[in-house]
Amino acid sequence: MTTTGPEIETGVIHGRFQIVHNDHVDYIVAGKEHCRHLVVGITNPDPTMTRETPADPGRSRAEANPLTYYERHIMVREVLQEQGLNHTAYTIVPLPISIPGLYRYYVPLDAVFFLTIFDDWGRTKRSFFRELGLRTQVLWERPPHRKGISGTDVRTRIMQGAPWEHLVPASAAALIKKWGIRDRLKKAATEAHPERPS
Numbered sequence: 001m002t003t004t005g006p007e008i009e010t011g012v013i014h015g016r017f018q019i020v021h022n023d024h025v026d027y028i029v030a031g032k033e034h035c036r037h038l039v040v041g042i043t044n045p046d047p048t049m050t051r052e053t054p055a056d057p058g059r060s061r062a063e064a065n066p067l068t069y070y071e072r073h074i075m076v077r078e079v080l081q082e083q084g085l086n087h088t089a090y091t092i093v094p095l096p097i098s099i100p101g102l103y104r105y106y107v108p109l110d111a112v113f114f115l116t117i118f119d120d121w122g123r124t125k126r127s128f129f130r131e132l133g134l135r136t137q138v139l140w141e142r143p144p145h146r147k148g149i150s151g152t153d154v155r156t157r158i159m160q161g162a163p164w165e166h167l168v169p170a171s172a173a174a175l176i177k178k179w180g181i182r183d184r185l186k187k188a189a190t191e192a193h194p195e196r197p198s
Contacts, residue, residue: 010111011035041095049096063188078171159185
């Protein structure tokens with residue numbers, strides 16, 4: 001009996017990955033199951049490629065973006081290796097998601113663009129893709145209360161010293177500790193809100 005793989009040759013998936021958590025893993029793996037090669041776009045790669053959006057105003061704030069592009073690249077790579085994905089099955093690239101005119105410099109536009117939708121920001125991204133005439137596939141669409149783990153919650157737990165390791169892959173937890181992300185988050189929060197007691 002002959003088995004065939006996915007019919008889609010190349011897929012593009014994206015996320016800010018500040019910090020990679022277990023639901024991110026489910027999302028990336030679901031995308032990979034639909035294509036032979038997955039391009040993982042890391043959004044908000046640097047402040048010059050980040051735009052504020054009314055659909056999700058918090059995503060551009062410094063305290064919501066503690067990791068550099070390089071660190072997120074390493075974290076995504078380590079997590080995918082932990083999941084057993086062969087390094088030839090995916091490529092990790094920057095993707096300035098809020099600047100559609102730049103997509104062509106970073107990802108193949110003939111790919112299928114995967115996304116999930118939970119809120120207005122998800123719908124905004126789908127409109128970016130459609131306006132460029134890109135092929136899209138919604139992996140799942142759910143109401144906000146069914147989103148699951150949020151990066152905001154993970155970062156808050158880390159900063160406050162609450163339990164958080166169960167929300168992220170082991171490889172991500174090791175990097176968070178190695179890089180001193182808790183101290184970085186506390187410093188960013190203090191700088192953003194100097195009136196609050198530390």
